[in-house]
Amino acid sequence: MMGAMMAPRDSAATRRKLLEAGRAEFAEHGIAGGRIDRIAESAGVNKERVYGHFGSKEKLFQAVLEAVKAEHAATLPAPDEDIGEWVGRLFDSHAANRTMVRLMMWEALYFEDRPLPDDTARADVYATKVLALARSAGVEPDSTAAMMLLCLLGLGTWPFAMPQMARLIIGPRALTPAGRAELRAHVVAMASAAVAGTVGGAAGAGAAPAAAEEAEGVGTAPASAPGSNESVGG
Amino acid sequence: MMGAMMAPRDSAATRRKLLEAGRAEFAEHGIAGGRIDRIAESAGVNKERVYGHFGSKEKLFQAVLEAVKAEHAATLPAPDEDIGEWVGRLFDSHAANRTMVRLMMWEALYFEDRPLPDDTARADVYATKVLALARSAGVEPDSTAAMMLLCLLGLGTWPFAMPQMARLIIGPRALTPAGRAELRAHVVAMASAAVAGTVGGAAGAGAAPAAAEEAEGVGTAPASAPGSNESVGG
DNA sequence: ATCTAAACCAACCAAACAGTTGGATGTCAA
DNA sequence: TTGACATCCAACTGTTTGGTTGGTTTAGAT
Numbered sequence: 001m002m003g004a005m006m007a008p009r010d011s012a013a014t015r016r017k018l019l020e021a022g023r024a025e026f027a028e029h030g031i032a033g034g035r036i037d038r039i040a041e042s043a044g045v046n047k048e049r050v051y052g053h054f055g056s057k058e059k060l061f062q063a064v065l066e067a068v069k070a071e072h073a074a075t076l077p078a079p080d081e082d083i084g085e086w087v088g089r090l091f092d093s094h095a096a097n098r099t100m101v102r103l104m105m106w107e108a109l110y111f112e113d114r115p116l117p118d119d120t121a122r123a124d125v126y127a128t129k130v131l132a133l134a135r136s137a138g139v140e141p142d143s144t145a146a147m148m149l150l151c152l153l154g155l156g157t158w159p160f161a162m163p164q165m166a167r168l169i170i171g172p173r174a175l176t177p178a179g180r181a182e183l184r185a186h187v188v189a190m191a192s193a194a195v196a197g198t199v200g201g202a203a204g205a206g207a208a209p210a211a212a213e214e215a216e217g218v219g220t221a222p223a224s225a226p227g228s229n230e231s232v233g234g
Numbered sequence: 235m236m237g238a239m240m241a242p243r244d245s246a247a248t249r250r251k252l253l254e255a256g257r258a259e260f261a262e263h264g265i266a267g268g269r270i271d272r273i274a275e276s277a278g279v280n281k282e283r284v285y286g287h288f289g290s291k292e293k294l295f296q297a298v299l300e301a302v303k304a305e306h307a308a309t310l311p312a313p314d315e316d317i318g319e320w321v322g323r324l325f326d327s328h329a330a331n332r333t334m335v336r337l338m339m340w341e342a343l344y345f346e347d348r349p350l351p352d353d354t355a356r357a358d359v360y361a362t363k364v365l366a367l368a369r370s371a372g373v374e375p376d377s378t379a380a381m382m383l384l385c386l387l388g389l390g391t392w393p394f395a396m397p398q399m400a401r402l403i404i405g406p407r408a409l410t411p412a413g414r415a416e417l418r419a420h421v422v423a424m425a426s427a428a429v430a431g432t433v434g435g436a437a438g439a440g441a442a443p444a445a446a447e448e449a450e451g452v453g454t455a456p457a458s459a460p461g462s463n464e465s466v467g468g
Numbered sequence: 469a470t471c472t473a474a475a476c477c478a479a480c481c482a483a484a485c486a487g488t489t490g491g492a493t494g495t496c497a498a
Numbered sequence: 499t500t501g502a503c504a505t506c507c508a509a510c511t512g513t514t515t516g517g518t519t520g521g522t523t524t525a526g527a528t
Contacts, residue, residue, distance in 0.1 A: 009495075009504085009506075010505090011504080011505065014506085031267075032263065032266040033264075033265075033266030035484090035485080035486095037485080037486090045506085045507090047486090048487085048506075048508095049505085049506070050487095051486090052506080056486085056487080057486065057487090102343060104399075105342070105343055105395070108339070108397065108398055108399070109264060109336060109340065109343075113397055113398070116398065123402045123403075123405075126402050143404060143407060143413075143416065146404045147420040148420070150392070150399065150404065151392070151420065151421060153403075154388050154389060154391075154393070154395075155388060155389065155392075157388075158385070158387075158389075158391075158392060159384060161339070161342065162338065162342050163342065164341070164350065165342070166384055169357075169360045169364065169381075169383055169384045170377060170380045170381060170384065171380070173377060179377075182377065182381070183384075186381040186432070187381075187385060189431075190382070190432050191428075193427055193428045193429075193432050194425075194427045194428040195424075196431060197423075197424075197426070197430060198423050198424050198427050243476065243523080245475060269515080269516090270516060271514090271515080271516090279477095280476060280477045281477090281516090282476075282517085282519090283475080284516095285516090285517065285518080286474095286476080290516085290517080291517090
């Protein structure tokens with residue numbers, strides 16, 4: 001009897017719904033502000049299922065982060081020949097969906113400098129991108145290329161990490177499609193110019209007043225990165 | 235009647251201590267994770283004083299933000315002739331003390347795109363910097379200069395906003411003084427190159443596909459910024 | 469001296485919270 | 499059919515939380 005069409009027990013689906021709901025909740029409120037009850041309700045599942053599947057709020061948070069980062073890594077292609085346009089595509093992907101940036105920010109704030117569980121895996125992803133970037137920029141895949149990748153990611157992401165700042169600096173125009181397109185173009189231009197002016201020495205226009213002189217001796221690529229704690233600027 | 239309203243028991247000092255404790259607490263845990271009890275205890279004051287002075291947790295948070303931003307604006311000089319070095323000094327100030335970056339991030343995440351109370355004041359500060367930047371870069375103080383300021387701030391701040399990313403990309407070397415100096419040099423070089431290659435017109439390599447042409451009408455500083463909601467990238 | 473009002477605090481409160489429990493319900497294998 | 503097990507949920511719990519209250523201390527004004 002009771003055909004039970006409404007509740008086909010599907011553990012995997014429940015898990016997926018929780019991850020999805022958790023992503024939205026944590027992207028909006030962070031881990032401290034995120035509410036398990038809201039996540040469960042939004043997923044249409046009982047709260048206990050969170051603990052059955054993930055064990056704790058923090059574990060769910062980490063699972064969400066891992067999933068989103070994997071998805072993002074798969075979505076964003078590696079740098080190709082036109083590095084500026086690659087940054088532009090990064091810009092576009094953030095413009096289309098800010099969940100990624102926000103989650104990365106929550107993560108940075110929450111974990112500070114503690115090493116994350118998937119540290120090595122992520123480092124490998126970045127190492128791959130450093131290689132691709134070095135190839136397209138025509139430089140060695142050394143730490144200079146790594147730093148360049150870091151800066152380029154920053155260029156393409158910053159306006160979405162700090163939307164208030166963008167609005168305050170650029171003005172209401174930043175909110176319009178035209179303003180956004182303009183900003184994108186500017187970011188792309190700065191990225192191109194920065195790369196061109198940094199790798200070869202002198203490039204397009206006025207060129208960079210060489211200031212990166214003591215930078216040289218690093219040598220090989222930083223593949224994994226065990227890293228203790230402490231941030232960049234201890 | 236209504237005589238002098240002085241401080242029977244040094245109200246100003248209490249307020250100051252609360253602001254200081256709140257700064258530390260909110261920088262570390264954000265507004266959702268920050269605890270009023272901890273702030274009061276750390277300030278050596280009764281919890282109720284928070285409400286007597288500021289009214290609510292959120293109000294205290296805003297007061298902290300306002301104070302820190304004012305302090306930062308006063309500390310960081312305006313861009314001078316050497317724009318790269320100016321970005322370098324921004325880098326240094328963040329390296330010396332990450333409170334600022336973290337608070338800005340919490341703010342960005344918490345207020346999203348809602349206009350802040352001190353919107354106009356901050357917009358004015360930025361407008362001043364846009365002017366200074368335009369002068370030193372030798373361009374018009376239009377929206378292009380504004381976007382350039384935004385990008386430069388991003389370049390100098392990004393490594394400290396995302397320390398995990400920096401560590402994963404650059405490797406453990408990012409934690410050493412030498413690595414930090416190297417990164418600073420790279421950031422400065424990229425900033426210089428970006429400015430040099432952007433103002434002249436044609437950038438170096440891939441070159442910017444000129445799309446920033448309709449930029450003109452902004453002209454003067456974007457004070458106020460009424461802005462509805464929506465972020466930079468809708 | 470005495471009155472007044474602000475600064476201050478210990479104790480309190482209701483709500484919200486992460487996490488648990490005990491049992492009902494469905495699934496599969498023998 | 500039956501036994502074993504996994505999925506799921508309503509209701510519950512112990513604690514933490516932002517915020518309040520009632521009353522006490524302090525200092526300036528009269």
